[in-house]
Amino acid sequence: MRIATYNVEWFDNLFGNDGRLLTDERWSGRQDVTRAAQIEALGIVFTALDADAVLIVEAPDTNRKRSTVKALEYFARHFGLRANTALTGFANGTQQELALLFDPGQFRAEHDPMGDPTGKHGAWDAPRFDGVFRIDLDTDAAPEQVRFSKPPLEARLETPGGTALRLIGVHVKSKAPHGADTPEEIMRVAIDNRRKQLAQCIWLRQRVEGHLQAGENLIVLGDFNDGPGLDEYEKLFGRSGVEIVLGDDSDGPCLYDPHARMTLSQRVGAMPATARFYIHQEDRYLQALLDYVMLSPGLRAQGSRWRIWHPFDDPICYRTPELRQALLTASDHFPVSVDLPMQ
Numbered sequence: 001m002r003i004a005t006y007n008v009e010w011f012d013n014l015f016g017n018d019g020r021l022l023t024d025e026r027w028s029g030r031q032d033v034t035r036a037a038q039i040e041a042l043g044i045v046f047t048a049l050d051a052d053a054v055l056i057v058e059a060p061d062t063n064r065k066r067s068t069v070k071a072l073e074y075f076a077r078h079f080g081l082r083a084n085t086a087l088t089g090f091a092n093g094t095q096q097e098l099a100l101l102f103d104p105g106q107f108r109a110e111h112d113p114m115g116d117p118t119g120k121h122g123a124w125d126a127p128r129f130d131g132v133f134r135i136d137l138d139t140d141a142a143p144e145q146v147r148f149s150k151p152p153l154e155a156r157l158e159t160p161g162g163t164a165l166r167l168i169g170v171h172v173k174s175k176a177p178h179g180a181d182t183p184e185e186i187m188r189v190a191i192d193n194r195r196k197q198l199a200q201c202i203w204l205r206q207r208v209e210g211h212l213q214a215g216e217n218l219i220v221l222g223d224f225n226d227g228p229g230l231d232e233y234e235k236l237f238g239r240s241g242v243e244i245v246l247g248d249d250s251d252g253p254c255l256y257d258p259h260a261r262m263t264l265s266q267r268v269g270a271m272p273a274t275a276r277f278y279i280h281q282e283d284r285y286l287q288a289l290l291d292y293v294m295l296s297p298g299l300r301a302q303g304s305r306w307r308i309w310h311p312f313d314d315p316i317c318y319r320t321p322e323l324r325q326a327l328l329t330a331s332d333h334f335p336v337s338v339d340l341p342m343q
Contacts, residue, residue, distance in 0.1 A: 001106060001159070001342050004049055005169070005221040005291055007057035007275070007333035012095050014039055015060050019070035021078060031278065033329055041329035043079040048323050049309065049335050051083055052106040053157065055169040057223045057291075057333075059099035062091040068099050076101060087111060089153035089169075090130040098153040098169045098222070105160075112156040112166075114207060121145075126206035129154065133203045137195045146199040149173055152222075154207075163342055166211050170204065170222035172241060173197050197226060201241035208245060211296070212253040218296040220245060220255055223333065225290055246294060255294035258306050259336075263289060274308055275333045293338045302341050309335040 010029030016022055021039055028038040046054075060071035069086040076084035087100040089111045102109050115128035122132030122145050129151040134143045153169035173196055204220070211218045226241040243264065247254040259272040273287035295304060311317050311327040311334070318324055327334055 001052040001340050002050065002337050003167075003219060003221070003293065003340065004051040004054040004335050004337035005057065005223070005293055006045075006049070006054055006335040007171075007223045007291060007331060008042065009058060009331040009333065010038075011042075011056070011058055012060045012066075014042075015066070015071040015074075017065045019060075019067055019074045021075065030329075030332070037329055041326040042075075042331075044323060044326035045309070045330050045335065046076075046081055046083075047079060048320075048326075049337065051101075051335075051337060053100055053102035053109070053167075054083055054335070055153070055167070055221050056099045056101055057169070057171045058096040059088075060097065061095040062088065062097055068097045072099055072101050082106075085109075087153075087155060089113065089155070090151040092148075092150045094149055096150060096171065098150060098171055100153060100155055100167070100169060102157070107157045107159060109155050109157045111154065113154045114210070126203065126210060129203075129207075133199065135199050135202060137199055144195075144199065146196060146203065148200060148203075152204065159342060161342075164217065166216050166218045168204070168207065168218070168220045170220065170224065172200050172204075172222075172224045172226060197241050198239075198244065201226075201244040204245050205247065208247070208255060209252065212247075212255075215298070216296070217299050218255070219299065219338075220294040221292060221336070223291050242292065253297055255296060256300045257292045257294045259289055259308065260292055260294070272308055273310060273313070274336055276328075277332055291333055291336045293336050295338065299340060304341075305339045307337050307339075309337065 013029040014022055014035050023036045023039055025034045025036060028035045030038060060068050062068040068088050072086040082103040083101045085102055085104045087109050113128050115126050118127045118131030122134040124134050127133055129148055133146040136143045150171045155167045157165040157167055224242050242260055263271055272289050274291035275288050277286045279286050309317055311324040
């Protein structure tokens with residue numbers, strides 16, 4: 001079975017309030033890409049990906065007028081995808097939902113959040129992801145209250161053969177210092193955002209440890225906006241958020257992602273990348289490893305195979321011009337998948 005994660009930039013812009021695709025020549029939100037062109041490219045990518053389940057990061061919005069499920073299921077029917085049933089968790093107010101698109105012939109899936117609900121004062125021990133997490137981040141004996149702007153999607157999946165999977169889909173807060181102008185403001189906002197990002201990852205790790213201690217099959221996947229060695233503030237806090245969620249051998253059972261482990265063991269030389277951004281000020285592209293599929297020890301032991309669908313680094317994608325161009329047109333992120341020999 002193939003499980004994937006894919007951050008689709010400006011996906012919400014491609015749908016009307018009725019959930020139907022807006023196949024026209026208006027701009028999509030991506031630089032110099034029309035809605036029709038992005039829709040066509042996404043159809044090519046999702047068809048080639050052919051996943052049994054794909055976590056969609058920045059999925060279409062849910063609000064009083066719009067439905068993530070309706071939009072994604074229309075998209076799947078339009079392109080004849082096997083993964084044609086959508087599942088969402090806690091909606092958020094950012095117009096970027098987390099959703100799972102899955103093949104109902106391969107999985108039964110349900111939103112199954114763990115942890116206790118919290119009031120406005122929060123809780124210390126892995127509360128439910130739509131609540132408030134209390135943690136003392138700066139050792140001043142005054143705990144901060146941390147919230148997810150995009151609460152992780154927790155799903156329970158079961159295969160026809162009776163194998164159960166726990167899946168946690170994430171889109172962790174960006175560390176970019178938006179709204180800051182002076183160097184001092186940029187540093188202050190960047191450090192504050194890094195602190196919040198690490199707190200969210202500590203919260204995630206608490207949940208992960210509960211599943212691993214119970215011996216459950218667990219997949220944590222999505223866009224962490226983070227990775228080992230990604231910015232200079234990592235030295236200030238000691239570890240990246242990705243390292244916290246993966247865990248350390250001294251902490252007990254760990255999650256595994258080969259691309260994350262590669263960056264941890266090799267800080268120089270060629271590195272894997274899952275996203276490609278154009279930097280206008282410097283007139284160049286920046287690549288980064290931001291998206292991950294992390295497996296629990298039992299799933300890893302089954303001989304799992306990971307793949308980043310990078311248009312230039314993946315040989316099959318590069319040698320298939322239609323797919324290569326579609327990956328560049330569809331989003332500024334590329335899918336990451338893992339194949340599991342599972343019944």
